[in-house]
Amino acid sequence: MSSIFTVLYVAIGVVLLFGAAIFVHEFGHYWMARRCGLKVEAFAIGFGPKIFGWTKDGIEYSWRWIPAGGFVKLPQMITSEALEGKGDNEPLPPVSPWAKILVAIAGPFMNVVFAFVIATVIYFVGLPVLVNPSIIGTVDLDSPEGKLGIREGDRIVAVNGEPVRTWQEAQTISVTARTNVLPVVVERGGKRLTFQLHTVVHPEFGLKVLDLNPRDHPEVMDVVAGGAGEKAGLQRNDVVLSFAGVPVASRDQLIELIQKRGGQTTEIVLKRGQEQKTLSVTPQADPTTNKGRIGVLLGSPNVYQVIKPGPTPWAQVSDVWNKTVATLSALIHSNQTGVGVKDLSGPPGILAMLAAQLNTDYRLALSFLVLLNINLAIINMLPVPVLDGGHIMMSIIERIRRRPMSVRVVEYTTTAFAVLLISFMLYVSFNDVTKRFRTFTDMFRGDSKIEQQETKPITSP
Numbered sequence: 001m002s003s004i005f006t007v008l009y010v011a012i013g014v015v016l017l018f019g020a021a022i023f024v025h026e027f028g029h030y031w032m033a034r035r036c037g038l039k040v041e042a043f044a045i046g047f048g049p050k051i052f053g054w055t056k057d058g059i060e061y062s063w064r065w066i067p068a069g070g071f072v073k074l075p076q077m078i079t080s081e082a083l084e085g086k087g088d089n090e091p092l093p094p095v096s097p098w099a100k101i102l103v104a105i106a107g108p109f110m111n112v113v114f115a116f117v118i119a120t121v122i123y124f125v126g127l128p129v130l131v132n133p134s135i136i137g138t139v140d141l142d143s144p145e146g147k148l149g150i151r152e153g154d155r156i157v158a159v160n161g162e163p164v165r166t167w168q169e170a171q172t173i174s175v176t177a178r179t180n181v182l183p184v185v186v187e188r189g190g191k192r193l194t195f196q197l198h199t200v201v202h203p204e205f206g207l208k209v210l211d212l213n214p215r216d217h218p219e220v221m222d223v224v225a226g227g228a229g230e231k232a233g234l235q236r237n238d239v240v241l242s243f244a245g246v247p248v249a250s251r252d253q254l255i256e257l258i259q260k261r262g263g264q265t266t267e268i269v270l271k272r273g274q275e276q277k278t279l280s281v282t283p284q285a286d287p288t289t290n291k292g293r294i295g296v297l298l299g300s301p302n303v304y305q306v307i308k309p310g311p312t313p314w315a316q317v318s319d320v321w322n323k324t325v326a327t328l329s330a331l332i333h334s335n336q337t338g339v340g341v342k343d344l345s346g347p348p349g350i351l352a353m354l355a356a357q358l359n360t361d362y363r364l365a366l367s368f369l370v371l372l373n374i375n376l377a378i379i380n381m382l383p384v385p386v387l388d389g390g391h392i393m394m395s396i397i398e399r400i401r402r403r404p405m406s407v408r409v410v411e412y413t414t415t416a417f418a419v420l421l422i423s424f425m426l427y428v429s430f431n432d433v434t435k436r437f438r439t440f441t442d443m444f445r446g447d448s449k450i451e452q453q454e455t456k457p458i459t460s461p
Contacts, residue, residue, distance in 0.1 A: 028110030119313035126308030227295020232281035262292030346429035
């Protein structure tokens with residue numbers, strides 16, 4: 001596929017898939033509002049100025065420029081002029097709290113339904129799974145892990161009670177765990193052994209991870225003449241074991257680490273033949289982005305195997321639910337986990353990740369859409385004014401008080417939280433653009449490989 005068609009395919013696909021997630025959410029509100037007899041003034045996908053719109057049956061439908069959400073304008077519900085604009089002040093009959101609650105719940109409910117529909121499609125078409133087995137590489141027998149009995153070739157099958165099959169899964173669980181000592185189950189010779197391992201905090205990530213070396217590492221395929229890599233002494237066929245003290249399990253991870261160290265002299269540990277070498281390299285900083293690069297071609301592109309049939313819809317949604325809850329818990333207990341707002345992605349990062357998955361394989365994009373829909377459902381149910389959970393909370397208060405809340409109090413509260421929400425979105429979006437530039441360069445890079453052979457789903461340990 002030529003580059004121009006790739007760009008068009010990814011761009012159109014992202015708009016359609018992301019728009020679908022927003023559409024089903026807002027359609028849930030719209031459908032339930034019509035069923036409950038509420039007046040609907042507007043149905044919009046996105047925020048900000050209109051791209052185009054039309055009016056039918058007294059309802060204004062529109063697409064707007066900021067693809068970070070959407071709204072159904074319901075004057076009988078809790079509203080915010082900061083998001084939806086001013087109404088026409090037409091006197092309307094009141095709506096019962098139960099009707100408001102049903103309308104608020106309908107949006108997240110539709111996202112969950114949509115997630116199950118997509119997960120069902122994935123079950124039949126199969127799911128590509130990254131081949132990056134969680135097999136442990138070199139172990140220093142004098143290290144704490146070595147003294148406990150961890151050995152090279154052990155395969156990690158569970159961390160903190162959760163099954164894993166890749167290094168990414170093992171380290172993700174380590175990051176979100178609320179303790180720095182984790183039970184790790186390894187498989188050796190058909191037997192399973194459990195070890196209590198301490199995590200370490202790497203300065204490059206600012207997050208805690210298992211202090212273990214992966215078996216598989218990226219390889220230097222070529223060295224650019226005059227580049228930082230050649231000056232440091234890197235050679236073809238060198239295997240990169242660690243960079244800046246971080247064990248390297250994949251090429252993408254190494255590139256991300258290098259980009260963070262522009263202009264900074266950094267230790268890189270290599271395996272050359274049977275020898276292990278430690279060199280110092282200073283990544284050249286890009287004058288525009290300040291991202292580092294060392295002028296080498298790295299091998300071992302991402303390889304995926306197709307599991308067909310894919311995981312069951314329930315298994316997919318349950319997995320996403322568990323990961324989302326774990327992430328929220330890690331944020332709430334950031335003093336224990338180290339996970340903070342800085343580690344979240346806003347709309348630009350979400351769109352970029354969706355584009356990167358779509359560019360690799362449409363089934364990965366569908367899997368990401370399951371994640372996105374469940375996240376939308378959970379986040380919108382948080383009891384925060386301006387979110388659906390806030391609508392529910394205020395409707396419950398109205399029911400308990402047996403009279404509507406003050407319009408002025410509701411409007412001021414909702415508008416204040418709307419401003420906070422927009423500010424938060426702008427902050428995480430700024431982080432996306434300035435700190436995660438790598439994700440955007442991945443959007444149209446097509447060097448991942450989907451293996452044609454199909455395998456059965458891996459059973460959990």
